[in-house]
Amino acid sequence: MKFGLFYELSVPRPWTRESERTVYNNALEQVKLADELGFDQVWAVEHHFLEEYSHCPAPELFLTACAMLTKDIRVGHGIIVCVPGFNHPIKIAEKTAVLDILSGGRLEVGTGRSATWTELAGFNANPDDDQEELGRVRAMPSQDVDVGAVRLRGRVLVDAVADHPAQGVPAAAPADVGGGDEPGHGAGRRGPRARQPRPHVRPVRRAGEEDRRVPAPHPALQPVGDFVNDQVSSVNFLYCHEDDQVGRERGRRMADTFNYLATQLTSVREVFPGRSYPSARPAAPAPPRGYRPRGERAGRRGIVPGRAGARHARAQALGSVRRRPREFSAERDGGHPQAEVLDSLRLFAREVMPAFAGSKAGRRGRSLMPVFGELALRPLPPGCPASPASMLRRGRCRVPKFYSSPSRSPRARARCCPARCIRPSPYATWLVTRYPESPVGPFALAQLRLMGRAGAHPRGFVLAAVASTPEAARALAGGWVCPWHRAR
Amino acid sequence: MTVRRYHDRVNAVVTRDGEPILDAALVDPEPISPADVQYIHSVTLASVAEAGREAPALIQVDAHYTLHRAERGRPSITRFAAQAWNAGRLAPRHPIAASFTTVDTDLPQIRFLMDPEIPVIRGTRRIR
Numbered sequence: 001m002k003f004g005l006f007y008e009l010s011v012p013r014p015w016t017r018e019s020e021r022t023v024y025n026n027a028l029e030q031v032k033l034a035d036e037l038g039f040d041q042v043w044a045v046e047h048h049f050l051e052e053y054s055h056c057p058a059p060e061l062f063l064t065a066c067a068m069l070t071k072d073i074r075v076g077h078g079i080i081v082c083v084p085g086f087n088h089p090i091k092i093a094e095k096t097a098v099l100d101i102l103s104g105g106r107l108e109v110g111t112g113r114s115a116t117w118t119e120l121a122g123f124n125a126n127p128d129d130d131q132e133e134l135g136r137v138r139a140m141p142s143q144d145v146d147v148g149a150v151r152l153r154g155r156v157l158v159d160a161v162a163d164h165p166a167q168g169v170p171a172a173a174p175a176d177v178g179g180g181d182e183p184g185h186g187a188g189r190r191g192p193r194a195r196q197p198r199p200h201v202r203p204v205r206r207a208g209e210e211d212r213r214v215p216a217p218h219p220a221l222q223p224v225g226d227f228v229n230d231q232v233s234s235v236n237f238l239y240c241h242e243d244d245q246v247g248r249e250r251g252r253r254m255a256d257t258f259n260y261l262a263t264q265l266t267s268v269r270e271v272f273p274g275r276s277y278p279s280a281r282p283a284a285p286a287p288p289r290g291y292r293p294r295g296e297r298a299g300r301r302g303i304v305p306g307r308a309g310a311r312h313a314r315a316q317a318l319g320s321v322r323r324r325p326r327e328f329s330a331e332r333d334g335g336h337p338q339a340e341v342l343d344s345l346r347l348f349a350r351e352v353m354p355a356f357a358g359s360k361a362g363r364r365g366r367s368l369m370p371v372f373g374e375l376a377l378r379p380l381p382p383g384c385p386a387s388p389a390s391m392l393r394r395g396r397c398r399v400p401k402f403y404s405s406p407s408r409s410p411r412a413r414a415r416c417c418p419a420r421c422i423r424p425s426p427y428a429t430w431l432v433t434r435y436p437e438s439p440v441g442p443f444a445l446a447q448l449r450l451m452g453r454a455g456a457h458p459r460g461f462v463l464a465a466v467a468s469t470p471e472a473a474r475a476l477a478g479g480w481v482c483p484w485h486r487a488r
Numbered sequence: 489m490t491v492r493r494y495h496d497r498v499n500a501v502v503t504r505d506g507e508p509i510l511d512a513a514l515v516d517p518e519p520i521s522p523a524d525v526q527y528i529h530s531v532t533l534a535s536v537a538e539a540g541r542e543a544p545a546l547i548q549v550d551a552h553y554t555l556h557r558a559e560r561g562r563p564s565i566t567r568f569a570a571q572a573w574n575a576g577r578l579a580p581r582h583p584i585a586a587s588f589t590t591v592d593t594d595l596p597q598i599r600f601l602m603d604p605e606i607p608v609i610r611g612t613r614r615i616r
Contacts, residue, residue: 117584259609272585273525273560428578429528430512432491432500438595444489446502446510448573449530454608459548462532464573466502466509468489479595480549481534 001356003348004041005034006078006235009056010261020055026338028065033342035070037349041108042066043078043233048086049122053261060095067103075099076108078233083113083130085123110233115277117266127268131276239336240347250336263453270451270458271427427451429460435472443472497564498588504572511567514559514586522555525587536601546602554592561586 011023031042044062047054056062063075080092100107113130114120120127237255241247269277336344431447445467449460467473491500498517502510529550536545563586570578603611 121584256607256609260607269524269526270528273520273558273587275521275524277524427584428575428580430500430510431527432489432502432512433593434491435593435595444491446489446500447530448510448575448578449528450575450578451528454531454546454548454602454612458528460528460530462530462549463575463578466489466504475595479597480530481532481547 002040003353003356004039004043004074004076004233005031006043006045006233007056007062008045008047008054008258009062010053010258011055012052012257012261023055024062026341027062028069029338030341030345031066031073032069033345034349035073037345038353039073039345039349041074041076041233043076043108043110043235045078046081046086048119050116050118051261051264053264060099063107064099064102067099067106072106074106074108075103076233077110078108078235079110079112081114081119082111082134083120083123083125084133085125086114086119115267115269117268117271118264120268127272127276128274129276238344238348240344240351241340242347250340254336266427266451267458428463431460438472440471440475441469444468445472445476497561498559498586501567507569507572508567509569509572511565512586513564513566514561514588515564517559517561517588520558520560520587522558522589525555525558525560525589527551527553531602533604544604546604546608547598548600548602549596550599551593551596553589555589556592557590559588561588 007027009023009027011019034042042063044059044066045054045056046059048057059077059080063077066073067075077096080096081087082089082092096107096109111134113134114125117127120130237251237258239247239251239254241250267277268274427450429449429451431449432444433446434442434444436442445465447460447465448463450463451458451460453459465476467476489500489502491498493499496516498514500510500512501508529548531546531548534545534547535542536547563583565580565583568580570576597616599614599616601613601615602608603613605611
């Protein structure tokens with residue numbers, strides 16, 4: 001088990017020129033202290049066009065500054081947005097390779113795509129395509145990068161690069177899992193001809209859900225590079241204080257602030273139906289029996305503030321270490337005074353981290369750490385009993401769900417390509433529903449809703465509603481309190 | 489209120505007192521998986537009487553949808569009378585997407601109340 005910091009670099013209002021600078025300077029000071037205290041890694045997000053939630057549009061610059069101020073702590077992209085409109089894949093390879101060299105092989109690279117309409121639309125990216133493009137970027141290290149010709153066949157990248165000299169196209173930096181144990185195994189130390197592993201580090205938001213969200217590498221998985229980096233990084237809130245009550249109160253305020261800022265995001269699947277961002281479910285399921293809103297619970301699951309947070313964090317972290325080495329990152333945002341944040345880091349390093357230094361989980365993690373180049377997975381032969389086809393036949397694997405695909409022709413894409421819109425939120429929706437059967441007979445209902453959030457959940461505030469029959473209007477006025485009805 | 493399907497679009501028109509207050513269409517529909525469509529729950533403000541006193545509350549209407557068929561396309565709004573929708577300052581500028589679905593749905597009872605005066609994460613109550 002290792003611990004790290006995860007930065008969104010939130011800048012709550014009111015904004016001043018000084019407030020931006022203060023947030024960045026405070027973060028750098030925290031990272032410098034974290035390095036001295038023995039934290040293992042620092043992560044930075046990439047977000048664009050957001051309001052208060054995150055002001056981190058150039059994480060490579062922030063991480064470079066972190067690397068220059070520190071000695072041992074690893075610096076990580078969590079994640080680089082691999083949508084060509086945001087970052088050209090070759091620039092990703094170049095920038096990460098340079099940062100890996102500058103940091104002395106301390107770079108971690110996480111790859112992903114944006115999930116917000118706010119950002120994708122701002123870069124005029126088509127949500128229908130970015131899953132495909134992400135796959136191409138992730139596979140890029142397996143191309144002939146080391147011989148200087150990037151032969152990508154993507155729609156965007158065809159003939160993008162040809163005849164580059166070997167030194168001109170450095171290999172993509174790895175999600176190097178050597179950590180502090182193997183500081184010499186970074187791409188920078190190995191030179192541009194090294195075959196690189198597939199970046200597989202992926203922060204997840206809820207501790208305890210890693211096994212479900214990030215399945216173990218399939219035995220037949222073909223790594224892009226020389227091994228599969230099977231580490232998982234969990235992200236959580238954390239605030240420690242000598243006084244338990246103070247710690248809980250401030251940790252809770254930090255979580256509330258984060259949730260408030262998160263309401264400024266607009267997810268893609270919320271506004272743009274498509275196969276690239278499938279909905280988790282058509283509608284939220286009913287809460288479990290005995291559900292109580294979070295504010296009424298004695299403590300929140302997954303949130304670890306306060307003095308007791310140290311115990312909670314330890315139990316939670318131990319509980320999650322079952323199959324693979326884990327990293328545990330604490331999110332460090334929330335507008336608290338800098339001195340208190342630094343004290344919280346010191347307290348955590350003094351009271352929690354030593355418990356893991358010699359723990360079974362820690363030893364196991366180190367023993368299973370796949371050293372660069374050591375673990376070479378290859379596809380199983382087709383006739384092997386454990387091959388994917390055999391497992392599917394025997395019902396041991398879940399059969400992937402295939403979605404009906406809209407037309408992939410350029411013309412169809414152009415038809416559905418969303419309009420450019422940098423600041424789409426708040427947005428409005430019109431919902432017209434025909435109810436052929438109901439207790440008040442058949443009717444139709446039209447609603448105009450202003451979309452927003454209730455906590456973390458998207459909700460539509462009904463500005464007005466029109467029902468087609470007087471009976472329906474009366475029933476809905478009594479049952480749902482629609483703000484305005486007019487029978488027609 | 490009419491919802492009509494044409495060869496190249498699905499059109500919805502809402503009229504009040506003989507005047508159209510909304511004329512919107514889904515243009516060039518193409519089929520997508522029903523699982524790709526997400527309909528967001530609604531909330532409305534109401535005065536709720538409880539324990540002898542009335543207080544404003546946000547009411548959540550969480551209809552359940554079982555989607556059978558879905559199409560997506562380009563939205564087109566040719567008529568929108570903002571005043572008639574209690575939305576005088578709302579001016580549609582960038583239509584994003586339109587969907588047309590066939591669903592099983594219900595008229596659900598209210599289950600959650602939210603206090604509009606405090607953060608929703610603390611002020612949500614289950615009443616059923």
